[in-house]
Amino acid sequence: MPAPVVTVLLPARNAETTVTRAVESLLQGTFQAIRVLVVEDGSTDGTHGVLQRLVTQDRRVALLDGGGRGLVAALQLALSHADSPYVARMDADDEALPRRLEASVDALEADPSLAGVGTGIELFREDQPVSPSLQSYAAWLNSLTTPEALHRARFIESPLCHPSVCLRRDALLAMGGWEDGDFPEDYALWLKLLHAGYGLRSLPEVLLRWRDSAQRLTRTDARYEKRRFLWLKAHYLARGPLADGRPCTLWGAGPSGLTLSRFLQDEGIPVERYIEVHPRKVGTRIQGIPVVSAEALGPPGRGLLLVCVGVRWAREELRAELTARGWEEGVDFLCAA
Structure with a gap:
């Protein structure tokens, strides 16, 4: 043969x-x-x-x-x-x-x-x-x-x-x-x-x-299980996009964002802040991390933004909005849920 x-x-x-x-x-x-x-x-x-x-x-x-x-x-x-x-x-x-x-x-x-x-x-x-x-x-x-x-x-x-x-x-x-x-x-x-x-x-x-x-x-x-996928994401984010020590912001303080944040911190990557649209969360602290509004995001270039929005249509809308505001995917932000 x-x-x-x-x-x-x-x-x-x-x-x-x-x-x-x-x-x-x-x-x-x-x-x-x-x-x-x-x-x-x-x-x-x-x-x-x-x-x-x-x-x-x-x-x-x-x-x-x-x-x-x-x-x-x-x-x-x-x-x-x-x-x-x-x-x-x-x-x-x-x-x-x-x-x-x-x-x-x-x-x-x-x-x-x-x-x-x-x-x-x-x-x-x-x-x-x-x-x-x-x-x-x-x-x-x-x-x-x-x-x-x-x-x-x-x-x-x-x-x-x-x-x-x-x-x-x-x-x-x-x-x-x-x-x-x-x-x-x-x-x-x-x-x-x-x-x-x-x-x-x-x-x-x-x-x-x-x-x-x-x-x-x-x-x-x-x-x-979903949390095991999130662990892998944190593992490779820490060794790749976040290995340069840039500040890390998470958009989304829901279950996926909070779990990813914990795994990132286990990898030695601190999360600087959460971005949230839920008015009851804005102004609070979760896991000791401040939660701020979308208006407080600021321009790109300050660090890496991880978009932890699991609903596909909402993630795509946010991706398009960030791109229109000059944020470059893969450089300034990454979708992570």
């Missing part, structure tokens, strides 16, 4: 009803120089038998035993067996559209500054409609089609759909691959790559059908 150009890392646990379609959608794609490394990770249903059949049907499929150690261990195991220049992700209940890997490799070969690309995604589930909030998140992901847009948005939410991504293996190895810890492993990897100076982007074409379900790790695992 010719050496693969892309190795797909596909962990599977209790996926007997979906994994055949996931693997076949890759094998039937327009890019054929692939290897699919499926990690059977402690299933208690018939997944193992399904995977054995797939291995006998196509020599591009290989089966690894993950021992039930979890997603990150499964990914790291598969990565250690990959020797292709590109490594792609896939989940056992998603479906790749035919051009997914071809378009991803074309984009990476056309732009050496990119460490990885995601693709446009289509959400689906079979038992009920996809929630409006998840649809909104998918639309936001699909909008990050340039490295610049994704870099500006990196502290809002995780800016790539993990199972849609194709990465340069060398860049992934340089970062140590996925890191296991009390935080979302995919968001940690994107922030680590961006902090190291690599580019990331999403392709505008919808090339992955991303399944939503009640069993998704983002709903069932504490590592994907």
